[in-house]
Amino acid sequence: MADNGDDDSQYRIKECDYVVLKRGDIFKAVQIQPKKKVIFEKQWFFLDNAVGHLYSTTFEIVSGGILQPRKLKEAESSTDAKEAGTDNRNIVDDGKSQKLTRDDIETLKEQGLKGQEIIQQLIENSSTFRDKTEYAQDKYIKKKKKKYENTVTILKPSCRILAMMYHGREPGKICHLRYDTLAQMLTLANIHAGSKVLVFETCAGLVLGSVMERMGGYGSVIQMYPGGGPVRAGVESFGFPTHFHDMLHEFPICHVNALLAGTLDTTAKDPSADSKQSNLAAEDDQNQPEAEQQGGPEEQSMETSSGADGGHDQEKEEKEKRKEAKAQGKKVKLEEKRKKLAAAAALLEGRNADGLVIASRFHSCPVLMGLLKFLSPSRPFVVYSQYKETLIECYTKLKEHGGTVDLRLTDTWLRHYQVLPNRTHPLLLMSGGGGYLLSGTTVAMDRSKPAGAQRAEEPAPKRLKLTDTEG
Amino acid sequence: MSFVEYSDFIQDGDVAIVYLGHESMMPVKVQQGAQTQTRYGVIRHSTDLIGQRYGSKVTCSKGGWVHVLHPTPELWTVTLPHRTQILYTTDIATITMMLELKPGSIVCESGTGSGSLSHAILRTIAPTGHLHTVEFHQQRAEKAAEEFKEHRVGHLVTVRNQDVCKDGFGVTGVADAVFLDIPSPWEAVRHAKTAMKKQGGRVCSFSPCIEQVQRTCEALADQGFEEISTVEVLLRVHDVRTVSLPLPDFGPDPSALTQPDAAEKTPPTSAPNQACIAMKTTTPPREIPGHTGYLTFATKPRT
Numbered sequence: 001m002a003d004n005g006d007d008d009s010q011y012r013i014k015e016c017d018y019v020v021l022k023r024g025d026i027f028k029a030v031q032i033q034p035k036k037k038v039i040f041e042k043q044w045f046f047l048d049n050a051v052g053h054l055y056s057t058t059f060e061i062v063s064g065g066i067l068q069p070r071k072l073k074e075a076e077s078s079t080d081a082k083e084a085g086t087d088n089r090n091i092v093d094d095g096k097s098q099k100l101t102r103d104d105i106e107t108l109k110e111q112g113l114k115g116q117e118i119i120q121q122l123i124e125n126s127s128t129f130r131d132k133t134e135y136a137q138d139k140y141i142k143k144k145k146k147k148y149e150n151t152v153t154i155l156k157p158s159c160r161i162l163a164m165m166y167h168g169r170e171p172g173k174i175c176h177l178r179y180d181t182l183a184q185m186l187t188l189a190n191i192h193a194g195s196k197v198l199v200f201e202t203c204a205g206l207v208l209g210s211v212m213e214r215m216g217g218y219g220s221v222i223q224m225y226p227g228g229g230p231v232r233a234g235v236e237s238f239g240f241p242t243h244f245h246d247m248l249h250e251f252p253i254c255h256v257n258a259l260l261a262g263t264l265d266t267t268a269k270d271p272s273a274d275s276k277q278s279n280l281a282a283e284d285d286q287n288q289p290e291a292e293q294q295g296g297p298e299e300q301s302m303e304t305s306s307g308a309d310g311g312h313d314q315e316k317e318e319k320e321k322r323k324e325a326k327a328q329g330k331k332v333k334l335e336e337k338r339k340k341l342a343a344a345a346a347l348l349e350g351r352n353a354d355g356l357v358i359a360s361r362f363h364s365c366p367v368l369m370g371l372l373k374f375l376s377p378s379r380p381f382v383v384y385s386q387y388k389e390t391l392i393e394c395y396t397k398l399k400e401h402g403g404t405v406d407l408r409l410t411d412t413w414l415r416h417y418q419v420l421p422n423r424t425h426p427l428l429l430m431s432g433g434g435g436y437l438l439s440g441t442t443v444a445m446d447r448s449k450p451a452g453a454q455r456a457e458e459p460a461p462k463r464l465k466l467t468d469t470e471g
Numbered sequence: 472m473s474f475v476e477y478s479d480f481i482q483d484g485d486v487a488i489v490y491l492g493h494e495s496m497m498p499v500k501v502q503q504g505a506q507t508q509t510r511y512g513v514i515r516h517s518t519d520l521i522g523q524r525y526g527s528k529v530t531c532s533k534g535g536w537v538h539v540l541h542p543t544p545e546l547w548t549v550t551l552p553h554r555t556q557i558l559y560t561t562d563i564a565t566i567t568m569m570l571e572l573k574p575g576s577i578v579c580e581s582g583t584g585s586g587s588l589s590h591a592i593l594r595t596i597a598p599t600g601h602l603h604t605v606e607f608h609q610q611r612a613e614k615a616a617e618e619f620k621e622h623r624v625g626h627l628v629t630v631r632n633q634d635v636c637k638d639g640f641g642v643t644g645v646a647d648a649v650f651l652d653i654p655s656p657w658e659a660v661r662h663a664k665t666a667m668k669k670q671g672g673r674v675c676s677f678s679p680c681i682e683q684v685q686r687t688c689e690a691l692a693d694q695g696f697e698e699i700s701t702v703e704v705l706l707r708v709h710d711v712r713t714v715s716l717p718l719p720d721f722g723p724d725p726s727a728l729t730q731p732d733a734a735e736k737t738p739p740t741s742a743p744n745q746a747c748i749a750m751k752t753t754t755p756p757r758e759i760p761g762h763t764g765y766l767t768f769a770t771k772p773r774t
Contacts, residue, residue, distance in 0.1 A: 011670050056770075158571045159571070159573075160568050160569055179568070180564075180565055180704050183567065184561065184564045184565075186567070186568065187564035187567060190543045192595060192597060193597055194597075215574070218574060218598065354477050376479065377526025377527065378539075378541040379477070379541075388709065388753065392711050405538055408708060409711055409753060410706055410707060410709065411707050412561060412705065414702060415703045415704075415705075417684070417702065417703070419684055419685060419699070421689075424684075436709075441540060441546075443528065443540075
């Protein structure tokens, strides 16, 4: 970031960059690859032409799927018809106000007319447009623009954009974590450069990527993962520089008990661990398609079709060769995995992590109780759950167990506003819920006394409130 | 201690947060030989704090005890001395994400006020970013600068005592993000544009009243800002508690009486108060902040 402000190179779109396409409020994350067809909002195009342009440029899609940077102000040429009605007392819905038929519109499209021109045609052929109020005319144009405009803006990915994209496109993949809730998590967990943060998530890597962005490559992140391997499709979409990956570590959650008990062996390759690891590797392979799917189904289908061609005769020989190479590769991979495990274990062993972020589809309570042990005292933690009940259980358990203060169970409420002259109001639709958070701070456990005695010592007003009953 | 870096042990000169109980905390400037009074008794800094680990339990003179916490911008926000109305963590979190702040970001802010948001910005942009903050009230500007130094983040921030609506932010073409929390943000929009990088960036304005939002949005559109969007974020706190709901007494059940055994086992109806069902649930606090301010965001395009 230590640029002189005049250097544009880091603001230009490069080949292989991860970018986000935008039209209206719709986003899609893709990688810039030569001659690769991209489908976005029912239109296909190639991103080759975008290379070299500045980020945030808006492109027009012309025939053949070619992108052309949109000329500034061209879209602003609003209709010069300043004629408008004052109310709708004489507007009758007879279904005949639009003189163009659906076929006519299709023909216009096929002729390669620009979105703006089609809209102009629609306005000219609408018998009621002139009688509509100025506001209704505005609304009509806006609606048509959304439908016919064939532009796409290419953005540099960021936590803001990706969190909005995931919430809009695939909320199921991120446990319905809304972007404002993610924002709360990053702040409540005091995520910042130089700390050592534990992340357990099943949100496609979105939460992990957001944590990494906030740390800017300084410090370390240990991803605790369930199953065969960490899912990081969302992390890739951030397009982090390579040195960011040096801060990223991973540790399988199935080894947590062994690590805590001191029985985790990361130095020798004993056969049992080996078989376990090859199991993991096998699972890993199975996991791959799933991970790719997260990037978008279109990409996946593209890849399978390109891999299908090739001579039939050589296939067998190549298969053998590939098998051997694969076995060799697997060995190297295993060794790498073991090294990584040892490195992550070393980071965890000090039990001095600076923060804990949990956002998963698993039951929150065991995850939190298990991972909290790795935090230093006086460090924040935050648990996300789509459901409040699991967090109530966490809260109760933590109160019994001790070792935390300042516990809060919260959620946020997000309301968007339309702000226009004489038409300002909250948007009609709002999100029903963005999940719940439990946050708090760790403190030193009082080892000299049992948990019961500790409870009794707590400040009286707090205790009263806790057991307070209503009704 | 620093607001941008954790340390394990409490040292002379640190700011520590004393946690007294639910929603009750106070900041303490740790000084050799100093004492702090709490409702649980006296804390003697030299013996009770200095050299202790952050997060440990400190026994006070009256036998009560407290926890001593490492400062964070979030804890500071709920304990800081108010010189103005402040921004709270819910809005701060939204602002931080929507302004795309991260290590290395150059940020402009006005007014500095009590420094609640400033500390959160500094935490996020450290160690390579910088905050240019403008406060037209001289005393408040001086106090903020003093606090930043005390909190060991002085190297990351420049405080300017000037009127942002008249004189701008004092920098040109450097900011990735601008935040405005002033009574007439529309008068500062063009200064925000000037302060920002030519490659563009994000801007946010916080206003309690919709009329202010209206004027700000117009000014932003006039200055060529894009993606103008206004949101409101509200925090809902859920108090966890056990409630017990009494069961009503329907009187003797004749169908149950047909079996003499069952009749014996049924508790006598003379003690209906005992029949209760206890359950864990949450209740909302009786009163919550229903409005803090509207947050208007926009993108400055490349110029």
